[in-house]
Amino acid sequence: MSNTIEIIKNHRSIRQYLDKDVSDELIDEIVKAAQAMPNSINGQQTTVIVIKDKEKRAKLAELVGNQEYVAKAPVFLIFVMDFYRTYLAGEKTGFKQVIHEDIEGVEAGSVDVGIALGASIIAAESLGLGIVPIGGIRKNPAEVIKLLGLPKYTFPMVGLVVGYPADQSHQKPRVPxxxxxxxxxxxxxxxxxxxxxxxxxxxxxxxxxxxxxxxxDWSTLTSKIYQSVYYPNVKGAMEKQGFTTKE
Known part of the structure; x- marks a missing residue:
């Protein structure tokens, strides 16, 4: 069995981190791993924003639902679905972009972000770092968009806490x-x-x-959460960003 597969299978989410910086060299390796991944039509509709500033991490920790490890870990990566880059390509060539107005665009961009996120997780863990993904980046999307200065046709999809683990935590069981x-x-x-x-x-x-x-148990937790839309501000924020998804 390859070492890479063993690293993947040993994954666990880390929520306690050492007060130890992660070098820019390591961060670059993680982000380069994300960039190297396949993506739809080579549109490359993912951008990664690296947050190291302490005050900004503290603000983001609040916006994602008071998840304190976002502030305590030294690095927070934000994965942005980015159709602004392809929009600019269309402005250059005269071919008007409309993919962001259809659910297909959102699906393609979401898949690409997910692939990039997965690669970043594997890269970080292979370097001895711990991670925990943060879907709460979508809890208050309008505020996050403003804080990050995101242009039209972009949307913050998921965050990733990165740091040196203070403990290894328990590995959560998966379905059979x-x-x-x-x-x-x-x-x-x-x-x-x-x-x-x-x-x-x-x-x-x-x-x-x-x-x-x-x-x-699993059924109780998931059914409690899924009886409502737990990030109800996403739809309106996406529409303001130009993702109108035609009926």
Missing amino acids: FDSFRHNESYDLKAIENSIAPYDEQMSDYLKDIGRYEQEV
Whole structure:
């Protein structure tokens, strides 16, 4: 088994960090790994903003839902879906860009950001760093857009805390593998049969780490969250950025 695969399989989210700087050389390696990834039509519709300024990290920690590790870790990367670059290409050539007005554009940009994020995670962990992705970057998108000076046709999709781990934390169990890998077609039974045993496994895990009272199990946590749109400001903020997604 390759060392890279072992690093990936050993992933865990880190929320406690040492008070130790991460050099620009290492940050560049992480961001270059993200840039090297495949992307739709070579449009390269991802931009990574590196935040090291202490006051800005503190403000972002507040905006993403008071997640203190955003402020405490030395580096916060923000992955931006970026169709401004391709818009400028269209201005240069005279071919008017409309992809940002359709859900296909949002899907293509989201996939590209996700691929870049994954590469950054693997790169960071291979360098002995810890990470935790922050979807809360979308909690107050208008404020984040203003803070970062984002132009039209861009949107902050996800953040990534990076630093030296103060501990290794517990590795969270995943759903049974035979409900994750399906052969030839979608396996309804594998999904249906996986939920109860996975809930039991998650309950044991949550008891071990002292979070059982808050979360109970996988079904309880996810269904509580997904009974509402937990980042309701995204749609309006995206429309203001030019992502109008035609009906």
